[in-house]
Amino acid sequence: MINSGLKLLAALCTLTMVSASSQKPAGDWNGKKCAVVLTYDDAIDIDLDNVIPALDSVGFKGTFYLIGSSPVISKRMPEWRKAAANGHELGNHGLFHPCDGSMPGRSFVSPDHDLSKYTVKRAVDEVRALNTMLKAIDGKTQRTYAYPCGDLKIGDEYFYDQLKNDFAGARGVTGGLPTATQVDLSNINAYSISDKPADYMIDLVKKAQQTNTLLVFLFHGIGGGHSINESREAHRQLLQYLKANQKDIWVAPMVDVAQHIATIQHVKSKQ
Known part of the structure; x- marks a missing residue:
């Protein structure tokens, strides 16, 4: 009878431990279930007028990818210097935002800043020049x-291969919800958002919570200021x-x- 009671107690303890462990986040996101990154592209007035006040009102810090030639x-x-001092990231989005003009739908690309006409050295030099400028700001x-x-x-050349030591990571434009070990720091998944209902974005967050993954939002205009709004x-x-x-x-x-993910991936690679 005593042995049976001990076995039952041991079984209950095991069940409690398993249940408790299942409550813990599967991935290491600072002890939380998922990570969400709010990114805003192109260095526009709306960033300073609408976005940063909105983020500051709830205590969140965002990443602002600045185009070096933007008059803003x-x-x-x-104001950018103040935002950086307050914890927001000033990221690098190219000195002149060069895009590949040879691709379909790229009539907006300036001949002077057509990435398909760049050399890799020119692309790398421009990115590094903007890094110097951003360091002077923040x-x-x-x-x-x-x-x-x-x-x-x-x-056929991935120009970022020459820039990997210059950055903690590079954000792309392809949607996805990777775990910490699945993240490609050379092309981090991101969901481009334009004219989406709040429910769409919140549902993405809920999926990240359920799957213990990284969710990156890619915004341009918030309340105007950009054709992508x-x-x-x-x-x-x-x-x-x-x-x-x-x-x-x-x-x-x-x-x-990105720095957190790099640490996790390094640890995992040694195991």
């Missing part, structure tokens, strides 16, 4: 890159959901998340 940088540099040496138009190659209200509802579920969701700039 030179005209409003103190004083930081670590940041991430975002491919203009999502273009990865010049001819998302409403301020839908954006606000997304932020409110993230705030209400902070216990499960790690919201951080891309550079912080």
